[in-house]
Amino acid sequence: MTVVVDKTKCIGCGACVMECPLEALELVDGFAEVDPQKCKDLGNCVGVCPVDALSLANPPTRPQAEPPAAAGPASEAPTPDTETVKDAAAGSGPVAIRAQTASPAAGDAWSGVWVIVEYSHGEAASVSWELLGEGRKLADAIGCGLCAVVAGYQVDHAIPLAFAYGAEKVYVIDHPLLRDYRTEPYMEAIAGLAVKYRPEIILMGATSMGRDVFPAVATRLQTALTADCTVLGVDPETKVLLQTRPAFGGNIMATILCRTRRPQMATVRPRVMAMPERVDGRTGEVVREEFNFTENDFRTRVVEFIPSDAKSAFLDKAEIIVSVGLGIAAKRNLIIAQELADVLGATLAGSRGAVEAGWLPHERLVGQTGTTVRPKVYIAIGISGAIQHLVGMQTSDFIIAINNDPEAPILKVANFGIVGDLFQIVPALTAEFKKRLQSGAEN
Numbered sequence: 001m002t003v004v005v006d007k008t009k010c011i012g013c014g015a016c017v018m019e020c021p022l023e024a025l026e027l028v029d030g031f032a033e034v035d036p037q038k039c040k041d042l043g044n045c046v047g048v049c050p051v052d053a054l055s056l057a058n059p060p061t062r063p064q065a066e067p068p069a070a071a072g073p074a075s076e077a078p079t080p081d082t083e084t085v086k087d088a089a090a091g092s093g094p095v096a097i098r099a100q101t102a103s104p105a106a107g108d109a110w111s112g113v114w115v116i117v118e119y120s121h122g123e124a125a126s127v128s129w130e131l132l133g134e135g136r137k138l139a140d141a142i143g144c145g146l147c148a149v150v151a152g153y154q155v156d157h158a159i160p161l162a163f164a165y166g167a168e169k170v171y172v173i174d175h176p177l178l179r180d181y182r183t184e185p186y187m188e189a190i191a192g193l194a195v196k197y198r199p200e201i202i203l204m205g206a207t208s209m210g211r212d213v214f215p216a217v218a219t220r221l222q223t224a225l226t227a228d229c230t231v232l233g234v235d236p237e238t239k240v241l242l243q244t245r246p247a248f249g250g251n252i253m254a255t256i257l258c259r260t261r262r263p264q265m266a267t268v269r270p271r272v273m274a275m276p277e278r279v280d281g282r283t284g285e286v287v288r289e290e291f292n293f294t295e296n297d298f299r300t301r302v303v304e305f306i307p308s309d310a311k312s313a314f315l316d317k318a319e320i321i322v323s324v325g326l327g328i329a330a331k332r333n334l335i336i337a338q339e340l341a342d343v344l345g346a347t348l349a350g351s352r353g354a355v356e357a358g359w360l361p362h363e364r365l366v367g368q369t370g371t372t373v374r375p376k377v378y379i380a381i382g383i384s385g386a387i388q389h390l391v392g393m394q395t396s397d398f399i400i401a402i403n404n405d406p407e408a409p410i411l412k413v414a415n416f417g418i419v420g421d422l423f424q425i426v427p428a429l430t431a432e433f434k435k436r437l438q439s440g441a442e443n
């Protein structure tokens with residue numbers, strides 16, 4: 001007798017393959033498969049399986065471990081509808097969690113591109129639609145379907161929007177436990193669906209929610225996650241996802257591949273990808289899924305939901321941005337940029353140089369550690385164009401850069417570059433815009 005693989009649970013993570021000292025396991029079509037000639041029923045693989053898909057054909061009788069006494073799911077004794085798994089995060093021995101209610105996987109292979117739609121309190125994060133646009137390109141390059149996942153409470157409003165932005169199928173989990181965002185319930189919802197339907201790629205916005213829940217989902221699925229990607233693509237030969245992001249402090253752009261684990265997971269910051277065309281009236285298949293958890297399954301409680309004043313969100317929605325760098329030399333010179341911004345109805349922002357100098361607050365920072373912006377017009381004044389700044393603004397529709405150094409990198413991404421002294425150029429531009437806007441208004 002050999003180790004038994006339950007294919008309805010196996011996620012093809014390969015942990016068992018690496019663990020077996022007899023090389024008795026391999027992945028075949030995305031599932032663990034046991035070579036009966038080699039397997040000696042040692043059981044090493046059983047212990048490392050994150051989803052309890054393996055069992056010994058002849059299990060040795062072992063004393064039952066006492067469940068830990070902590071509150072929440074950890075204190076819940078295993079029942080017929082719970083299973084015991086290792087709590088990797090706590091590293092504290094076995095704890096009981098509710099079993100996946102997943103029925104057998106819909107397909108044998110990992111297939112399809114998924115986008116997790118962030119929908120909370122009646123509002124969808126627009127990055128979800130940006131990612132559906134990007135997901136469309138990936139799905140076309142791979143030759144697979146594009147699906148959206150909408151998890152939350154009273155989410156039906158988001159379903160037609162997901163179709164309008166390009167999803168062919170929408171998976172829905174609608175449950176009161178998902179009313180307010182919490183890591184555990186959302187992780188269970190997304191990971192449970194992924195185990196059941198086996199998507200090849202899952203994308204989510206690098207928002208507060210995405211940055212919190214996606215690592216937890218990746219850990220549960222025993223796969224890799226690339227955060228804050230700025231470019232996504234598909235290797236034409238292998239169809240593997242190419243995930244490009246700044247690395248080593250932003251000094252290089254690294255393209256990261258997840259060759260051996262599935263799904264491939266990536267987050268992308270808002271405004272990095274273009275918003276796709278919205279086609280109202282487009283429809284597709286809606287798959288509604290159960291969420292078989294109770295409040296007692298989770299360790300956190302939401303006491304009160306206080307909406308943010310969205311101070312930091314304004315920058316990524318600005319249509320015209322006037323952005324300043326160390327070139328303005330002193331805080332008092334901000335007035336030059338502010339006057340230009342006032343004439344154009346623009347939002348004032350800055351580089352890290354300007355923010356670190358104390359000239360602007362952090363919520364006005366553009367770049368890798370600040371906000372990614374995609375305005376119609378971005379005017380960079382006295383900004384050199386370090387890579388960490390460029391990744392936050394280079395997808396703007398039209399870039400105007402003013403710099404006295406003709407070699408400044410910002411000029412390479414600018415549609416319109418003015419080489420010269422900003423103290424002369426910016427006031428001249430302001431006066432000219434003022435004159436033209438006034439005469440336009442009078443005519």
Ligand SMILES: Cc1cc2nc3c(=O)[nH]c(=O)nc-3n(C[C@H](O)[C@H](O)[C@H](O)COP(=O)(O)OP(=O)(O)OC[C@H]3O[C@@H](n4cnc5c(N)ncnc54)[C@H](O)[C@@H]3O)c2cc1C
Binds near residue numbers: 250353420421
């Ligand atoms: C991990 C990490 C994350 C980072 N994240 C960010 C980020 O999110 N955003 C960000 O912006 N930076 C970020 N940085 C910092 C980044 O590397 C640069 O140091 C910073 O962007 C430089 O700011 P600056 O362009 O204002 O200043 P400088 O690089 O000093 O550029 C000033 C420019 O002004 C020009 N200039 C000077 N005088 C005049 C004049 N009179 N007229 C016209 N032009 C003039 C100069 O030629 C020069 O090009 C990060 C760095 C690291 C290591």
